[in-house]
Amino acid sequence: MTGADTHRAIDAVWRIESPKLIAGLTRIVRDVGLAEDVAQDALVAALEQWPESGVPDKPGAWLMTTAKHRAIDRLRRNERLERKHEELGRETLAQQEMAMSEHSSSADDLGDDLLRLIFISCHPILAPEARVALTLRLLASLTTEEIARAFLVPVSTIAQRIVRAKRTLTEARVPFEVPSGPELDARLSSVLQVIYLVFNEGYSATAGDDLIRAGLCEDALRLGRILAWLAPKEPEVHGLVALMEIQASRSRARVGPSGEMVLLLDQDRGRWDQLLIRRGFAALERVEKIDGALGPYALQAAIAACHARARTAAETDWARIVALYDALAELAPSPVVELNRAVAVGMAFGPAAGLALVDALTAEPSLRTYHFLPSVRGDLLVKLGRSDEARAEFERAAALTQNARERELLLGRAAACSRRETLS
Amino acid sequence: MRFLLYTTGDNTQPSAPPSQQMIDEVGKFTDETRRAGILLATGGLGPSTTRVRNSAGKLAVTDGPFTETKELTGGFALIEVKSREEAIEWAKRFRKIVGDGDSLVQEVFGG
Numbered sequence: 001m002t003g004a005d006t007h008r009a010i011d012a013v014w015r016i017e018s019p020k021l022i023a024g025l026t027r028i029v030r031d032v033g034l035a036e037d038v039a040q041d042a043l044v045a046a047l048e049q050w051p052e053s054g055v056p057d058k059p060g061a062w063l064m065t066t067a068k069h070r071a072i073d074r075l076r077r078n079e080r081l082e083r084k085h086e087e088l089g090r091e092t093l094a095q096q097e098m099a100m101s102e103h104s105s106s107a108d109d110l111g112d113d114l115l116r117l118i119f120i121s122c123h124p125i126l127a128p129e130a131r132v133a134l135t136l137r138l139l140a141s142l143t144t145e146e147i148a149r150a151f152l153v154p155v156s157t158i159a160q161r162i163v164r165a166k167r168t169l170t171e172a173r174v175p176f177e178v179p180s181g182p183e184l185d186a187r188l189s190s191v192l193q194v195i196y197l198v199f200n201e202g203y204s205a206t207a208g209d210d211l212i213r214a215g216l217c218e219d220a221l222r223l224g225r226i227l228a229w230l231a232p233k234e235p236e237v238h239g240l241v242a243l244m245e246i247q248a249s250r251s252r253a254r255v256g257p258s259g260e261m262v263l264l265l266d267q268d269r270g271r272w273d274q275l276l277i278r279r280g281f282a283a284l285e286r287v288e289k290i291d292g293a294l295g296p297y298a299l300q301a302a303i304a305a306c307h308a309r310a311r312t313a314a315e316t317d318w319a320r321i322v323a324l325y326d327a328l329a330e331l332a333p334s335p336v337v338e339l340n341r342a343v344a345v346g347m348a349f350g351p352a353a354g355l356a357l358v359d360a361l362t363a364e365p366s367l368r369t370y371h372f373l374p375s376v377r378g379d380l381l382v383k384l385g386r387s388d389e390a391r392a393e394f395e396r397a398a399a400l401t402q403n404a405r406e407r408e409l410l411l412g413r414a415a416a417c418s419r420r421e422t423l424s
Numbered sequence: 425m426r427f428l429l430y431t432t433g434d435n436t437q438p439s440a441p442p443s444q445q446m447i448d449e450v451g452k453f454t455d456e457t458r459r460a461g462i463l464l465a466t467g468g469l470g471p472s473t474t475r476v477r478n479s480a481g482k483l484a485v486t487d488g489p490f491t492e493t494k495e496l497t498g499g500f501a502l503i504e505v506k507s508r509e510e511a512i513e514w515a516k517r518f519r520k521i522v523g524d525g526d527s528l529v530q531e532v533f534g535g
């Protein structure tokens with residue numbers, strides 16, 4: 001192997017091993033920042049030694065042993081400092097060293113550690129963007145540079161976010177544990193939110209974007225699948241996985257030949273990824289086996305599943321989608337859910353019924369700058385033959401969207417309205 | 425990136441059935457790929473193969489040859505990973521468990 005080959009091989013080993021490594025180390029040293037630092041030390045040692053010695057037979061164990069030695073070195077240094085300051089009351093070095101000499105953890109321990117690491121990375125004490133950065137770094141093994149490129153922000157910003165997040169967790173002495181009781185729901189919802197945020201960031205990437213950006217969808221799916229394996233009894237985990245699998249199944253169909261956006265109902269369904277759709281259905285079935293009532297993610301997944309089941313757009317079961325939106329609006333009411341419900345009502349019961357609901361939302365302050373509102377309104381007006389008003393709505397939507405591809409699509413629809421007016 | 429990992433082998437030679445220990449280890453390995461969130465689909469490959477060949481427009485279908493064994497003679501896994509190197513690393517780990525023989529790693533496009 002050449003040096004470059006070995007480096008790529010080490011990179012691959014790192015991607016596979018580092019979440020387990022950092023999780024196991026955090027359990028021992030009780031500090032996620034220190035754990036990541038010594039894991040990085042081990043990576044540096046691997047980069048120095050493996051090109052000469054070859055990749056060891058059990059690279060994960062090698063990295064763990066090396067990282068533990070670094071941890072002992074650092075703790076000894078700290079203890080000397082602490083003795084100087086005559087600080088007492090901390091777990092003694094001897095105890096920690098004993099923890100480190102324990103035999104390799106079982107698969108169950110490992111799973112628990114990984115789950116704890118997910119919960120700590122998504123801890124509500126951190127700002128949402130810090131949770132995202134830390135999770136991608138610790139659990140998806142993305143480098144700081146990759147995260148920065150994916151989120152279109154400077155590397156220094158992400159680096160700072162991660163450093164601060166680790167410091168915050170250390171200072172607050174956040175315990176390395178899976179929350180239980182009433183705390184579990186809130187903490188789990190933060191984890192799911194972080195994963196879905198990563199997914200949406202990737203999903204909104206356009207054709208011209210860096211591939212790393214679109215890769216966020218895969219990162220989020222991978223995290224979701226890991227979580228589903230670690231917390232199989234949580235229905236919303238499977239709900240989120242189902243939602244992401246089905247949405248991801250449409251990735252290729254969402255972009256036309258010249259990079260333009262293609263709306264759901266106009267997509268070539270033959271390009272939908274049937275493997276992901278089946279995986280999504282399977283995840284939804286797991287939700288239903290656990291619990292009769294669907295949570296917000298499972299409901300959104302069930303809506304996505306309605307589209308996935310319809311062989312043509314005309315075969316869509318809109319009445320069922322309306323019913324699912326009703327349930328969602330009850331469980332997690334929001335103007336955006338109402339707007340989506342209005343779309344479904346328009347499809348199920350005619351454009352006039354949909355328009356009445358949309359019109360009731362136009363005064364909603366949180367939707368004032370949301371391009372989807374005028375875009376939906378425009379669509380319903382077209383169906384009612386009110387082309388003139390529709391054109392104005394599409395133009396308004398085009399002015400509001402941040403996405404160039406979407407603007408193109410909306411201006412195209414506005415132009416089509418003008419043509420319709422001329423014809424009539 | 426998606427990769428298909430699959431084993432190739434000589435189906436004409438009867439091979440000893442895998443030991444219980446190997447079956448357990450392969451099971452553990454499969455769980456590990458699920459836990460890592462990379463496994464999209466997996467399955468075993470049966471012993472009999474049928475070759476369909478188009479030679480200058482002439483289609484030829486050849487069965488077998490078959491071994492006496494009814495055991496699986498191989499398997500495949502469709503995985504989603506960050507790089508070819510990561511796929512290779514997983515293939516290496518699998519090969520270490522099942523021993524001598526070949527595994528092929530091919531990128532899958534579309535889907």
